[in-house]
Amino acid sequence: MLIGEVARRSGVSARMLRHYDSLGLVRPTGRTDGGYREYSGEDIRRIFHIESLRSLGLSLRDVSRALDDPGFTPSELVDDLIRETRERIAGETELLTRLRRIGTAEPADWEDVLQIVALLQALGSKSAGTRQRAALSSVEEVGVPVEALVEAALNETDENVAGALRWALAQSGEGAPALLAEGLGSPVAEVRKRAVQSLAEIPNGEATALLQDALAHPDLVVRRYAARALGARGVADAVPTLIDMVVEDSNDVDAADALSTLASDPALAEQIATGLMDCLARDTVASSARRRLTQALADIPGSTTSCALAELSHDEDRVVALTAAYILGIRESHQPRRHARSKVAAGGERPAAAAGHPELGVRDPGQER
Numbered sequence: 001m002l003i004g005e006v007a008r009r010s011g012v013s014a015r016m017l018r019h020y021d022s023l024g025l026v027r028p029t030g031r032t033d034g035g036y037r038e039y040s041g042e043d044i045r046r047i048f049h050i051e052s053l054r055s056l057g058l059s060l061r062d063v064s065r066a067l068d069d070p071g072f073t074p075s076e077l078v079d080d081l082i083r084e085t086r087e088r089i090a091g092e093t094e095l096l097t098r099l100r101r102i103g104t105a106e107p108a109d110w111e112d113v114l115q116i117v118a119l120l121q122a123l124g125s126k127s128a129g130t131r132q133r134a135a136l137s138s139v140e141e142v143g144v145p146v147e148a149l150v151e152a153a154l155n156e157t158d159e160n161v162a163g164a165l166r167w168a169l170a171q172s173g174e175g176a177p178a179l180l181a182e183g184l185g186s187p188v189a190e191v192r193k194r195a196v197q198s199l200a201e202i203p204n205g206e207a208t209a210l211l212q213d214a215l216a217h218p219d220l221v222v223r224r225y226a227a228r229a230l231g232a233r234g235v236a237d238a239v240p241t242l243i244d245m246v247v248e249d250s251n252d253v254d255a256a257d258a259l260s261t262l263a264s265d266p267a268l269a270e271q272i273a274t275g276l277m278d279c280l281a282r283d284t285v286a287s288s289a290r291r292r293l294t295q296a297l298a299d300i301p302g303s304t305t306s307c308a309l310a311e312l313s314h315d316e317d318r319v320v321a322l323t324a325a326y327i328l329g330i331r332e333s334h335q336p337r338r339h340a341r342s343k344v345a346a347g348g349e350r351p352a353a354a355a356g357h358p359e360l361g362v363r364d365p366g367q368e369r
Contacts, residue, residue, distance in 0.1 A: 001044065003028075003037045010047050017047070025050060025064055057081050119144045128158040135164035139171045146172045150179040153198050154191050162194065166201045177206040184214060184222060196222045200229035212237055224250060231258025236268055243275045246296050247289045256292075260299035273297065273304040280312070287317055294320050298327045306331065 007014040020026040021037070026046050028037040039047075046067070053063045058077070065072050122134035123144065135152070138144035149172060153165040169176045176198075183195030196214055199207045214226035215237055227241035228251065239262060245255035263269040279285055280293050294312055297305050309331070312324035 001039045002032070003039070006039050006044060006047070010044065010051070012047060012051060020047070020050065023060060023064070025060065025067075057085065120148055123148060123152045128161050131156070131158070132161045132164045135161060135168045138168045144168075146175040147179060150176060150183070150198075154180075154183045154186070154194050156194070162197075166198045169198050170201045170203065174206075177202055177204070177210055180207075181210050181213075184210075184217060189219065189221070192217075192219050192222050193225070196225040196229075200225055208233055208235065211235075215241060224255075228254055228258050231255070231262055234262060234265070236262065236265075236271070238262070239268070239272055239275060243272070243279060243293075243296075246276075246292050247279055247285060249289070249292065252292050252296075256296040256299065259296060263300045263302075266302065269300055269302040270304050273300050273302060273308060276300070277304075277308045280308075287320075290315075290317060290320050291323060294323045294327075297324075298330075 001009075003014050003017055006012070007017060012020075017026070017037075021028065026039075026043055029040040029043055030038040032038055049067060050063050053066055054060070056078075058066065058081070062077060066074065066077075119134050119138060122130050123138075125131050125134070131152070134144070135149070138149060146169070149165060149169050153162065153169060156162040156165055169180070180195045180199050180202075183191055183198075186192050186195070196211070196217075199211055199214070208230070211226040211230050212235060214222050215230070217223050217226070223241055224245055227238040227245065230238035231242050238258065242255040242259050242262075246252045246259075259272050263272050276293050276297055280290055285293075294309075297309060297312075306328070309324045309328045313321050313328060315321040315324065
């Protein structure tokens, strides 16, 4: 078969067939009387073998070795091809992501494009200061696409930079909550934590709804961050988790503050007081937890709380009883309820019944600090 016919049937150009001949990859078995190359069936099979190997990314040199070297083993070469292919795909994916982000920002001209590219590069800088400046600059007229901000926030390890990124996301408008929700499903615990922290700083209704969903998240850290944020927003669903945080001594002061905020609603105040008392009544609750629960009652208004404190003032645990008596004294003297718990914890004025008892963890007013 002459070269033109081989080229037509194999799809390999006549020029490439001549190149294969010059390299010794495929030498035609014969020649016609006129000196034209004439390929045999075996020659054509070799051509197809060469094209198959080239389709895997092998160079012509590697193809020659694969076909002619009896000691050639393909495993190492295939491993190299896999690595190179992955690197190429990663590079192309990064480029595609960058182009999409630039397109999302809808730049008006090339100056805008260059500014966006500079910000994207700054977000990936090794310098924390550079990353922080980029985050703070991202809300300007030509800003960083929200996808880039979310990716940066979920992967940022420097707390100052992370705070700047969370602030930028809170200013970014639509799109951020849904992307952060994907971060809640990450297999990496730190990424899940950063996702819920970022959601907690976005004030819109979509973020609030996602935080409510996060109350049922399997990650305890996510649930607790969500509860604290929801408590500050007045969402009643957070109450059980916040009470558990008080019991388990996990950011219990923040949890108690959130419960105090929720208790501004009289109906919720009764629910919170009942929940705290239910925990106090459990035999399995440690004495230290009972003391924290008693202190948490300090900022919960209502008759249910007053009755509970009166009962606790006779508790078998001396510290619980003295703490309850102290809080009752404050409430009965009409001092601002919001400061009661903080005085118990920090050591303010106390009724005589509570004075001089170090179990409360407070000092006498005249004691040196």
